[in-house]
Amino acid sequence: MGVNIRSAPRAEAAHEPRISRRTVLTGSGAALVVIALGSTRRADTRGVFDPAGGQAFAPWTDWQAEGQDVPIALVSAAILASNAHNAQPWLFRVQDTSLDLFEDTSRSLGSLDPFGRELHIGLGCALENLLLAAPANGYEHKLLLGPDPADPGHVATVALSPGRAEETELYSAIPHRHTNRYPFDTSRPVSNSSLTTLGALNDEPDVRVHWFTSRAERDRIHELLAGAAADINADPEQSYDNGPRWLRQDKQSIEHHRDGLTLDTMGLAAAAVLAAKMLPDPGPEEAGRAWLASVHEQAGTAGAFGILAVRDDRDRAQRIRVGRIWQRIHLWTTVNRLAAQPMNQLHERADREAQLGLRPEYGAALEELLGDPGWRALFTFRIGHPTQQAPPSPRRPVPRVLTT
Structure with missing residues (x-):
């Protein structure tokens, strides 16, 4: 079964502002241009100077x-x-x-x-x-x-x-330990000894760790993740729950909620973060395209993918045990200077299919990936060598x- 990678069409040039985000981000003086477009006051309220302060x-x-x-x-x-x-x-x-x-x-x-x-x-x-x-x-x-x-x-x-x-x-x-959404270093593979040690962190008999390391396996999961992300983006409820509901874009919102995702944690290049903070907030379509591009980049630079599987994916105790194993894995990667990121778009779409009674496109894809009768895929993640430290x-x- 195949799931095609979907991509949203680019906006017509006539609808772009005179100085677009694309122009700002690709210019050699990106940071200077963005600061020139904004004010010191906006830079302060958007956390430009002290992004992890407060x-x-x-x-x-x-x-x-x-x-x-x-x-x-x-x-x-x-x-x-x-x-x-x-x-x-x-x-x-x-x-x-x-x-x-x-x-x-x-x-x-x-x-x-x-x-x-x-x-x-x-x-x-x-x-x-x-x-x-x-x-x-x-x-x-x-x-x-x-x-x-x-x-x-x-x-x-x-x-x-x-x-x-x-x-x-x-x-x-x-x-x-922080979730690292930056691209990983594709020139440095994750060693087999690291994967063996990570697998040994699992001491739960009702949890299994499946690794996907070959180029073909990683490309297949990349394709599936891109398709699932596109479907999330096209689903109005999921798109809202995935984006605006939990995104905190300024210091006041961050201090008030003290939860959710910030622009600094999204894995963007420094110039892109600066532009996102200083320029007007993007509309839903532009934000959706940016997120899809991020998923492509993240999945495409995975050193390895892992899937944690259980006997019964609706059993709360087994889910709790998977969480414990994932936390252990993430802490071990932190100790050993690797990077890790959950990538659960496949599961989010599979759950949505079950909720709405849709054809189980992604549920079937997860079963095919696992290829392990009697076990259910519950949680997907990527690991690799970091290119930047996560905030x-x-x-x-x-x-x-x-x-x-």
Whole structure:
């Protein structure tokens, strides 16, 4: 079965402004031109001078702040976890001898995640960070996956008892792990030994890691991802949930929401980020074309693709376990100077097909890719050698994610 790469037509020249984004970005003096077009005030409000400044980014540096309550320190680590669109779908209840993790369904990705797959994976990522932080802060822990019969939103209880303090390299990597959306270095393949070590991080019998490393395999996944991205872009609900709903384009929005995606985290070249901040915001069509171009570039520069698979892709506990394994993989790549990025457009379209009763084009493609009867593809990602270091994303502080 084939899925064609789709591309949106270029806008007619007559409709382009006299000085277009394309003109600005391709000129040799791009930065100077953009600054000349804007004002110092706009540059400041759009975060040109200090893109990772402000309290929205403080959790990355304050996660081990002296004087904070010790169980709270575990939450400080948990909130720095990987999660789809930086929606941060978690709540925590902290007690002297235990921590409880809950779903925050108000932070669902809507039409991109109609069955909660990405929400549950993100919760698994937060749980893994929390469990890594427990021994580092002098706790032994016992995990009990939920739900609590009295609360369907309950995900897990972590019982805590005094233990010997012990930090691991994965724990130490927590504040340095960021999703890298830049193109990867195609001249440097990911070694087989790295893939073997990453696969060995999976200690869950109901989770499998499948690697796709050959040129033909990577090209096929590139093709599928491009097609899925085009279909997301053409679906009004998915396009909105994928873009405007979670995009924070200025400092005021970033500080207010403390979640979502920023222009600095989108993997754009420096001149493109500057233009996006200083020029008027693009319309939906232009923004959609830019996102499709990014997906093409990201998928086309993957050193390897990985798919995490489970027996039952609708089982919440298995999704949580996949999140834990993904967080572990992402932290290991951080320690070893590799880059990683979730690329779940295939799953988002497969879920949308199931939600709307459409022909399972992408669901069938995932089955074909996996070629492993009895297993279901749940999560796709790319890894490779970075060309640039990824910046941090905004995070809600601990007080905002506590519940009683």
